[in-house]
Amino acid sequence: MIGGGQAGLAMSHHLGRVGGEHLVLERGELAERWRSERWDSLHFQSPNWNMNLPGWPRMTADPQADPDAFSPLREVTHYIERYAAAIRAPVRTQCAALSVTRRPGSRQLQVQTDGTLYVAHNVVVATGPYQVPRATLALGAGVFELHSTQYRNPMQLPAGAVLVVGTGNSGVQIAEELCRADRRVFLSVSSHERIRRRYRGKDCIWWLIATGSADSTLREWKGARLSRLMTGVNGGHDMDLRQLAAEGVVLLGRVKAAENGRIAIADDLAASIAHGDESLQAFARRCDDAARAQALDLPAAQPPADPLPDPPELHEPIRTLDLAREGINSVIWANGAQAEFGWIDLPVFGQSPGPKRTPVHERGLTSEAGLYFLGLPWLHKWKSAFLFGADEDAAYLAQQIAPRKAS
Known part of the structure; x- marks a missing residue:
């Protein structure tokens, strides 16, 4: 072995x-x-x-x-x-x-x-x-860069704002930690799926097993194929990009290119957020369908809470990010590995x-x-x-x- x-x-x-x-x-x-x-x-x-x-x-x-x-x-x-x-x-x-x-x-x-x-x-x-971490862009001298596999804690980073690139589980959890450590955080949002940490009294992993998703082969799979946002920190809770924005995280679209400390940002933030919202609703529907089909004795589904307001970046997206002007001294590449x-x-x-x-x-x-x-x-x-x-x-x-x- x-x-x-x-x-x-x-x-x-x-x-x-x-x-x-x-x-x-x-x-x-x-x-x-x-x-x-x-x-x-x-x-x-x-x-x-x-x-x-x-x-x-x-x-x-x-x-x-x-x-x-x-x-x-x-x-x-x-x-x-x-x-x-x-x-x-x-x-x-x-x-x-x-x-x-x-x-x-x-x-x-x-x-x-x-x-x-x-x-x-x-x-x-x-x-x-x-x-192996996926390839990153050259941002030039003066910026402290590391991959999410190298990140340990906020004290590791120099003073100043931080750009986190990628919204898999690593990216959103690191962004949340940095924000709650009183860092100004910019988060480049990639395609993702949302999931409820708990639904009708059961953890989302229980639901993945109960719905048959965990035992699905690739050919059979009908659920999410992108990274699901979840965390076990502080007893486990839902990860909501709007909540991060409400706490001060600045949301961006996907990083496209970089030159001389300036980063070009794709105009896809609203689409990524909308896809995450749709996946959250689809998850609840799959759970409810499984509960009915298996006659599961579970609490009734609670009506969803009123959604948090959209952050301004959804309607006025940032197209170019100037690292020096925003005081960004650190970039964490949470863009996955292979x-x-x-x-x-x-x-x-x-x-x-x-x-x-x-x-x-x-x-x-x-x-x-x-x-x-x-x-x-x-x-x-x-x-x-x-x-x-x-x-x-x-x-x-x-x-x-x-x-x-x-x-």
């Missing part, structure tokens, strides 16, 4: 159950990305009752935990550490895989690390889907060159005997890339590997 996060450890659990001899190679410490690529105040975005790795749910690990609470970052990494110890996962930390190749003249695969060459019949790549598989030298990728190339697979199985992928978005279902989705996919791959090992 390459990767000692949730997917690699779930795979270790299932291989251990079928007697499969294996190693888990981790480039840093267990759950390295949770440790080194997340901000300090982050909370797990699913309730404790849904923090489940195979054979060891979060509530089993800590029976005193509130099942409806959201674990802070340190508890997430601690849970993964204790899980690895509980299943006795054979993990080798500080052991980054540098290459995966076919052993010459053999059906075996070989994994080169710094100083050690491992040879195996099977290799499962469980490094996650987000290794997989990077350039170190795998086997013909299992599509036509796109470089870091954008993606593996061609069927439920994690590739055309190269013995090579598997785990933990990717839509590996099989919507939940595949999430902690609670690792169990099912890992169990399936273990069933494929066991017969091959026996032969």
